[in-house]
Amino acid sequence: MMKKTSVSEAVSVALLHPLGRLATHADKRDGAVVSDLYPKKSDAAAQLGSNSVFLEWHTDEAFHDVPPSFVCLYGVRGEPLAQTLIAEFNCSELPPEIARVLSEPHFSIRSDGSHAVLGQRKKAAVLDGEGADALVRYDPVFTDFDNAEAELAFAQFEAFTLRKSLSFTIDTGQALIFNNKIGIHARTEFPPRFDGTDRWIIKSQVVPVSTPEEKFHNSNRFWLNPIGA
Numbered sequence: 001m002m003k004k005t006s007v008s009e010a011v012s013v014a015l016l017h018p019l020g021r022l023a024t025h026a027d028k029r030d031g032a033v034v035s036d037l038y039p040k041k042s043d044a045a046a047q048l049g050s051n052s053v054f055l056e057w058h059t060d061e062a063f064h065d066v067p068p069s070f071v072c073l074y075g076v077r078g079e080p081l082a083q084t085l086i087a088e089f090n091c092s093e094l095p096p097e098i099a100r101v102l103s104e105p106h107f108s109i110r111s112d113g114s115h116a117v118l119g120q121r122k123k124a125a126v127l128d129g130e131g132a133d134a135l136v137r138y139d140p141v142f143t144d145f146d147n148a149e150a151e152l153a154f155a156q157f158e159a160f161t162l163r164k165s166l167s168f169t170i171d172t173g174q175a176l177i178f179n180n181k182i183g184i185h186a187r188t189e190f191p192p193r194f195d196g197t198d199r200w201i202i203k204s205q206v207v208p209v210s211t212p213e214e215k216f217h218n219s220n221r222f223w224l225n226p227i228g229a
């Protein structure tokens with residue numbers, strides 16, 4: 001789908017900019033730091049933001065060394081039937097034994113189909129840090145486990161995280177900004193039309209300002225891009 005102006009992109013970036021450094025992967029959606037999400041027939045049943053089935057609970061770029069800290073979803077065209085779901089939780093409420101297993105690198109997380117280079121994989125822990133300060137990596141559709149203990153802890157974590165969630169409908173001209181490391185998110189299914197009138201979201205992400213430049217250049221997988229570039 002095409003637009004005549006880039007006002008939505010400018011607003012989206014301006015809203016997110018105070019929270020970090022604009023970034024994306026070089027191989028993700030052609031390296032665009034602001035990407036368009038709308039239903040595609042070819043992705044209808046895939047676990048991608050361009051699908052129209054339920055987008056499973058996850059954190060963005062869980063497989064990467066430096067996942068985004070904040071994500072902005074800006075509505076170019078709203079869709080009342082599509083709800084973005086966010087579950088935030090306090091990991092200090094997790095049973096200690098489950099938290100211990102989740103804090104160990106027993107989880108192998110693969111990249112999803114939005115990346116040109118498939119099969120990228122990171123061995124990681126689900127939780128980084130302890131108690132209420134723990135940060136989360138979570139992408140069950142793309143996660144393999146080292147052992148049965150890790151798989152069981154992961155299943156118990158799923159039940160824990162989904163005890164309470166919030167629902168947001170992003171209308172035209174509205175932005176939803178959320179922390180990608182202290183909660184997980186999902187999106188409900190909705191009926192696509194594929195006629196140019198579907199839900200259209202502009203997505204941008206930032207990483208912490210303190211992230212060293214070499215984290216990106218060495219990996220050659222994550223771009224920083226100044227506004228307007």
Ligand SMILES: [Fe+2]
Pocket residue numbers: 058059060185
């Ligand atoms: Fe996401």
